[in-house]
Amino acid sequence: MKQVVILSGKGGTGKTSLVAAFAHLANAHHSSDSSSAEQMRLVLVDADVDASNLELVLQPRQLEAHDFIGGELAVVDPALCSGCGICVTTCRFDAISVPSAAESVYAKVDEFACEGCAACVYACPQQAIQMQPQRAGWWFRSATPYGPLFHAALRPGAENSGKLVTLVKQMARLLALDEQYPLVLVDGPPGIGCPVISAAAGADLALIVTEPSVAGLHDLERAWGMTHHFGIPTAVTVNKADIYPQGTHQIKRFCREKGLPLLGAIPFDLAVTHAMVNGRPVTTVNCPASQAISAIWSQLLEHLENPE
Secondary structure (H helix, E strand, O other): OEEEEEEEOOOOOOHHHHHHHHHHHHHHHHHHOHHHHHHHOEEEEEOOOOOOOOHHHHOOEEEEEEEEEEEEEEEEOOOOOOOOOHHHHHOOOOOEEOOOOOOOOOOEEOOOOOOOOOHHHHHOOOOOEEEEEEEEEEEEEEEEOOEEEEEEEEOOOOOOHHHHHHHHHHHHHHHHHHOOOOEEEEEEEEOOOHHHHHHHOOOOEEEEEEOOOHHHHHHHHHHHHHHHHOOOOEEEEEEOOOOOHHHHHHHHHHHHHHOOOEEEEEOOOHHHHHHHHOOOOHHHOOOHHHHHHHHHHHHHHHHHHOOO
């Protein structure tokens, strides 16, 4: 079983559009070429749990939904709290207050400000505060026309997104192992933070999607720095490559200097926008972008079979 993660130094580079197109291409090959069917089956993962949107293109049918417990929250028992205010001065995050206008004076916790450090629990002389598990979001298993999809939704302001990414990936990997899927394709979060590291962990290949601009080159350097640090084989593709040829040339030079395979370049194409608006992968229509993506998909599969 191989794992491929699609990354980008920032959001909006076309990462999710590319994953959706790859999913469609894998399914198209599976339908038309029975000899290569075993190599084309895949499990999909949307690891961008803070802003999950792969489902907007793949039209999933939800099969399972599960709570995600991410940390603990301080909870006050009004029957035990004397309103002394010790917890207020103890909390470094200003997450606790004692409203003076209330008829029954007791401490109240702001769940969005609480960091779950439990300092207030130890400071309370009445033992009126306890830590309780906090539901930080949900994770889902869904069926799509292109294969199983594991995705998630993090509550606004909730943390531990890296932990949720790891959980979603683990569920996808277990299914792939149990049902002998040869490929797990991960739509990773943007950037280089903890969720990205969790998404890229254990990947056989990280494909970085970048754009031809000064910021695009900078973000490519940061993303490659992360994958290089963790020893993850990396390749690059350039989206909207024809809007700034000089920028594309700089990206190609960077890839040569670092020994990074450049799997292909995608031209600017309004068909991509039209396909996204209609909720379908761009490769469902014949256009310059879909032709380029098809070539990149072929290069990716070849690279997985014969890594340099």
